[in-house]
Amino acid sequence: MAKDKKVEQITDMEKDFAQWYTDICRKAELVEYASVKGFTILRPYGYAIWENMQQIMDGEFKKTGHVNVAMPVLIPESLLKKEGELVEGFAPEVAWVTMGGSEQLEERLAFRPTSETMFSDHWSRVLHSWRELPMLYNQWCSVIRWEKTTRPFLRSREFWWQEGHTIHETAEEAQAETMQQLECYADFFEKVLAIPVVRGRKTDKEKFAGAEATYTVECLMKDHKTLQGATSHYFGDKFSRAYDVTFTGRDNTLQYPFQTSWGSTTRMIGAVIMAHGDNNGLVLPPKIAPIQVIVVPVAAHKPGVTEKAEELLNRITALGLRAKADFSDNSLGWKCAQYEMKGVPVRVEIGPRDIENNSCVAVRRDNGEKTVLSLDELDTALPKLLDAVQQGLYDAALENLNSHISAASSIEEAKKLQEERGGFIKTMWCGDKECEQRMKDEGGMSSRCIPFHQEQLGETCACCGRPAKTMIYWGVAY
């Protein structure tokens, strides 16, 4: 009976969102806990999602001239400490290597929490002339940050990411790079992950340690908490000076290059889960789904069904779609539930009745809609259906975002709105760190960003009543 199968089901998101999230991570076979606290194993299905993300992003980075490199995983303490602000920011969460074999090391070595220092050190040795600029580097790797509390994808002690690092001849060029990469991320979220974002700048309190300015794309989850999607930083020549990176300029003077860095992580998988998932499990945007179409034969024992299903699979694969067929002897219901759990965007069913009618049944994961497709029109209809799922997910997420941005004119009002509606709360702000801290302490929200799209909501700061400088978004963040 279905009742007995409940152990296989996941917790309803309305009942316990956190548990629902964890259930999906495990039941959709994305992730498994490792034997060291806070470390996770990305299982084949989870890793395949990451690979699809990587492939698309990597292509975009390369279009704008970036090249991939690989830096060492260990950083000598002395090197890490050269830039004061960065060390301070990361010090509490650095993991150290102190032994080499059975020998105590002269100097302890840090597992990279981020690689600004390695890139800077490298550049200090290889850069000579303005003619070599800009250097547009990126690396795909994992980093380690000794987090206190951990959750799959959202916060783990090791996570996989890409970190772009560039140096430029002028400040303007570096600033343009920072913005270009932010826009690259925004595009990726909206067009590939189907998650609309708010673009903006971080406050000084929230910016990356050591950065002159941090820009961010912020997104909204289904529980109306916010999540920082990706960030892009402008460093000025701060690291160049700290690490003595210099070049001879066009005017034959020694100059410091201007630097940027930008990163995005496997946390994006968490964003996809929480932006699109439902009580039947994961819902994947077709563009990153490891399996875009699952072919399910119905009554496979009947003559011709398996053959027809195989033929169908071959046809779909030939269209360039990522497809699989399930010929196992599990029941139809089991298969439906299984691929819904795994978030496969479209399921195609084919059985004796369909064969008779020269058709198949296509079912959308995002809204459950079933359509009978003639096998004659399949080649055009199926890609169209996947596009519709991609768009449908984006539209729903956009609707969620737009209906959860509320304006407030005081901390009390902001807090009330946060409790009632969640999402982003926008207010005017004087720019003072103290007011930001008050919103945290009294309103329970941190600043998410100062959006590029500014609105004039009033004249005064919602926290202190003094003249406001900007509009700012607040939220409860992951």
Next chain:
RNA sequence: CGGGGUGUAGCGCAGCUGGUAGCGCGCUUGGUUCGGGACCAAGAGGCCCGGAGUUCAAAUCUCCGCACUCCGACCA
């Protein structure tokens, strides 16, 4: 790092007024089924999280660890 919860078969749990283990699902084999989580039969599978104690005897009682998880603080 503070506060709560939980660790028993792959998963979900029962057993906890001491006597070294059981249920459901899953798994294996055979058969019957098959348009939304099928059924029958026969099997396999357990240093009861770890370490100390108490006891003739510990999954069970006492300490100490560790892990997972949730809520805060901090962070991608």
